[in-house]
Amino acid sequence: MKQQLKDLVCHGVSWAGLMPAVRSLFAGRAAIISFHEIQREFRCELATGTSVSLFEHSLRWLRREGWEIVSLEECLDRVSRDDRSRRYAVLTFDDAYRDNVSVALPILERHNAPFMMYVPTGAPTRTLESWWLGLRELIRSRDDVTVDAMETRFHCPDVQAKVSALARATQWVHEDYHRAAMLAPTFRKAGISLSALNDAYFLDEREIQALSHHPLASIGGHTTSHPALKNLDSASARAEMADNRNYLQNLTQRPVRHFAYPYGNPKASGPREEQLCSAVGFLTGVTTRPGPLDNLPLNYFALPRVFVDSEVGFQARMSGLQRAFRMLIGDARAA
Known part of the structure; x- marks a missing residue:
């Protein structure tokens, strides 16, 4: 609701032709x-x-x-x-x-x-403890998810429910970054390999070497x-x-x-x-x-x-x- 209100106000300011004045004063x-x-x-x-x-x-x-x-x-x-x-x-x-x-x-x-x-x-070395990738894989791959360290069970049979569950679990980690390590037993129980996810989602050393020579x-x-x-x-x-x-x-x-x-x-x-x-x-x-x-x-x-x-x-x-x-x-x- 809060984001919808912000969007509505922004649309209103733009529709009224006020955006150039706002930009000149505040951008x-x-x-x-x-x-x-x-x-x-x-x-x-x-x-x-x-x-x-x-x-x-x-x-x-x-x-x-x-x-x-x-x-x-x-x-x-x-x-x-x-x-x-x-x-x-x-x-x-x-x-x-x-x-x-x-x-x-x-x-x-x-x-x-x-x-x-x-x-x-x-x-690139595939050693990153990429807990955020692990949580995403955990939640999107099953409709019922228990995050042991949170003592929380999520029922998420559709995309919107999965997005909401992931947001809650991610926020729980951001409240105390020590909690990231507490997710490891849940990942192991679910058969989720962070190393494999790193390989799937991150560039490797050769690719980073090549990118470093790109003019942009x-x-x-x-x-x-x-x-x-x-x-x-x-x-x-x-x-x-x-x-x-x-x-x-x-x-x-x-x-x-x-x-x-x-x-x-x-x-x-x-x-x-x-x-x-x-x-x-x-x-x-x-x-x-x-x-x-x-x-x-x-x-x-x-x-x-x-x-x-x-x-x-x-x-x-x-x-x-x-x-x-x-x-x-x-x-x-x-x-």
Whole structure:
């Protein structure tokens, strides 16, 4: 209901012809846009990524509305120079999914759109404890699912019920990232191999090597094992970043300058992780905290990103409509 109300308001603002005024007052000068999977079979994958149609719409919308799609380094350079001649968008992909190449890359090539892919070591080496893939496979492969650690049984005979069950189980992990390890007995009992899922869904080393030479692609770091870094001691968190950077530089024979924090919210990363990110040699760190790039000076080690969940939602975020709502609500509460 909440999302439907937001969509309705956004449609109303657009219908009334107010969007240009909202954009001029509230839109950021630049934005880093976050993607994970780009899915041909969006419903089959339980709506866990971005559909091809929404991905294509997003790129067309950016072009139509005058956003220039540039590399992360070019974007940050222009923002630092206070270049207001255009608005700039950066496309990023987390985790190195196969469909980023098989599905998204041909679309990116048609748009001549540069992009950044953040790669955890465990994805191409097939050692990643990809609990989110395990949960998805568990729930979509059966109509009755018991997640032992949650002490919860789901009856999900149709796609909508499966999407809802997966959302509940995923949220349970995000409330405490230590819980991810508690899912292993359930996966074993169901015969689900995370290594096999890694092989099915993530690029391998040869494919990442090839992608690193593509003129539109840049490769960034994303830790060795994709942990919530705040849960680790300082030495372990630093090793997760440094070892991943060294691995990717050796694999691609190219410098790896940029980093994405796993999970990237305040529960999983904070000032300590920002300091470590800089100390191991990265130039930037992106988070999952929402927002555009428009506050100078930028904190290069806690850069926000914009997420794509629907056509209307994406347009509202990029046009500044959601920021306008937040400011109005804040003013109303203050009064």
